[in-house]
């Protein structure tokens with residue numbers, strides 16, 4: 001039996017986004033941060049969250 005927790009899945013999703021170019025500003029790139037207490041991937045430049053785990 002194999003069980004995948006949502007936390008594992010979210011780590012994979014967030015990890016895949018880190019380092020990508022921001023879609024909201026010209027120069028930013030995405031980094032892992034917390035957004036309002038949840039794991040998220042946020043642009044270093046403009047602070048816009050690209051993904052967030054609820």
Ligand SMILES: [Zn+2]
Pocket residue numbers: 022023024025026028029043044045046047048
């Ligand atoms: Zn940005």
